[in-house]
Amino acid sequence: MAAAIEVEKKKLKQPPLALHYLGDRVLRQPAKRIAKVDGDIRELARKMLQTMYSEDGIGLAAPQVAVNKQMLVVDPDPEDAATPALVLINPKIVRASKEICTGQEGCLSIPGVYLDVVRPAAIEVSFKDETGRPQKISASDLLARVIQHEMDHLNGIMFVDRVENALALNQELQKGGFSAKDVNKIA
Template identity: 35%
Template sequence: MQLVYYPDPILLKTAKPLDRIDAAVRERVGEMFELMYSESGVGLAAPQVGWSVRLFVCNCLGHEDRSGEKVFINPRIIDKGEEYVCEEEGCLSIPEVKGKVNRPDSLLAEYQDLSGELCREEMFELDSRVFQHELDHLNGVLFLRHLNTTEKLLAKKLLRELEKEHAEREASAGKGSGGRPRNS
């Protein structure tokens, strides 16, 4: 399993609902956690590994504490809190680019867990932020869309480099290579 990098088109598509949870899905979820940990991430959405389904994994406690592992299948936000907080975000699929994103500090989410059970959960602070960031991936939205104009301008050079590297990979290896950029 490999990460897919910006500007791969799968990152900009709305993922399809996952209608069956079987052994193959559970195996992929395990691989997603391992990849997320190897890249020092706290969340990873299925489209980021080339799998266009509405599923993401996260562990806001960090890779040392596996008790924080969560799997969100067909997630949605039921309600958002009124208080917004602006904090820095980054993305495993967009190496080296970071920026401040304003998001609700709390939310009520609904999702299926890996056993297929429908869950409702109130989330706050980092849990809320990671949920929203990963849900954006399932909707074909990158955190870049939430940056202010100044931060978008600052990110532009790095994004152009990633676009150039992606075009070179596509030309040399065929479409959808998704391989790791050389500069990260």
């Protein structure tokens, strides 16, 4: 399934969208469903992809660029020009594996902070693509992790909220110049 949005996988000196960082209220608001997939939504997806590549990311959710919409872009292989990026509009996890795995995560909204997070190893996601067509994909490993991480953003959740090792969390946040008071611990 090739993306209808062609974006060169390269860094731009000036990304089209500004990232928001841990502590910014905009990252904690639940995103709204997208009623209609149109040219404006495709343009937003294009700008999100350009911003993600410019910031060396592999995923970006609309709330991270202060757009309160349920959309994310994902490209777990940004070095390979042949691998198309995914645009997920109104994504919903319809199935998650019982098998869980721990993996290190980082976030464009918390630069320099990398910590272990436990998530389901595989998921099935339904969403609309950038043409508005319903899609369903099965994802495992890195792709599953990235989609779950970005979908959390749509619910005002950040990966640091899921970190179980409080000591490592506090050390990493401090090192990155972030405050632990901006973490909303998920029980």
